[in-house]
Amino acid sequence: MAAAIAREVRDGETVAVGTLSPVPAAGVLLARARHAPRATVMIINHEDYWPFHEGSKEFYDFAQQGKIDLFFLSGGQIDQFGNLNIIAIGDHDHPAVRLPGGAGSAMLYYLAPRVILFRSDHTSRTFVERVDWVTSPGSSPPGVFRPGGPWKVVTPLAVLAFNRETKRLELESVHPGVSQEQVQTATGFPLVARREGAVTPPPTEQDLAILRGPVRQAVARLYPVFCRSAFLAA
């Protein structure tokens, strides 16, 4: 997943990584070590990668000025239209699951030109036909100020892409060893493949060495628990 995320980072752009996002943090740092050395990388509250001095307010102000090119979001539910639900599963006042709330996600989903969604699982419980509550809509009607929106979705099974014409998610590629049927079974809405049989390129030996070396070290400063388990399995 980190390698798939790294490929989306372009050299010279400003990339920000929000809270609870260790995999995007790893992907962005891999990109900077590899093909995007001039990317400005921001990782929330990281000692070495957080340029702000006035908490999240300064970051949100910066984002509202349109200065973030690429951002990462997730959701308790993600639907075929790219809508995110971070409010609640089920009834709002008596929910099956109370989710943490949107924080800056509704604003950042509009303002960052490319937003990559990520999940550490891929199931039909998460990828639903329609979210119970819309924290951040995937698209907006014409006339609404919206330079940004969903770009890709990266999961343990596949990469999905958001089609800005149809305003729906499509299958871009399956990860090596995963079949299209497997992804479809784990997804609660029909997935159209952009290109039949497309497979996500696996990370190279060099990618893995960077990930397991300096990237792991940097990410562990913020996510020690994640790094203890995630990199052992690699």
Add this chain to the structure above:
Amino acid sequence: MPGHLGSDYEKLRPDFKVIVDPYSGKDVLLVPAIVPDVALIHALQADAEGNLLLDEKEDDFLLARASRVVVASAEEIVATDTLRRAPYGVRLSGIYVRALVHVPGGAHPTACRGRYGIDEAHIQEYLRLAGSDAAFREYVQRYVFDLKDHAAYLEHVGL
């Protein structure tokens, strides 16, 4: 607040209002300011005037300015000069601070930058016991009522 238009916040929060931005002519969502009655804040350092040194990466500075009353605890009380020379952090003037208490280890089981990290085992225990009222009573008994004072708490948790 840019964005948000078309989300369910418009449904769930009738206090969020859509108006036309008089400058751009476009719709914009207004969100009322949160004004807490009291903010409880743990400072890295403080002086006798109530000036605080806060972690600039966190939102304590914003929270303090938004709240009607600020009650601060501080890891350390220092001379005003020392506070001015701090290598990092943001200084909050004592004009915002109603009360100040010297409480070393006051951020435990969360972290205090430059002093101590998160007590992961304690947080796990808290999460486990916070799951029900009965279990939470056990937590409060163990860490509040059974201990004589804050020094006893610090000794108990090994800080």
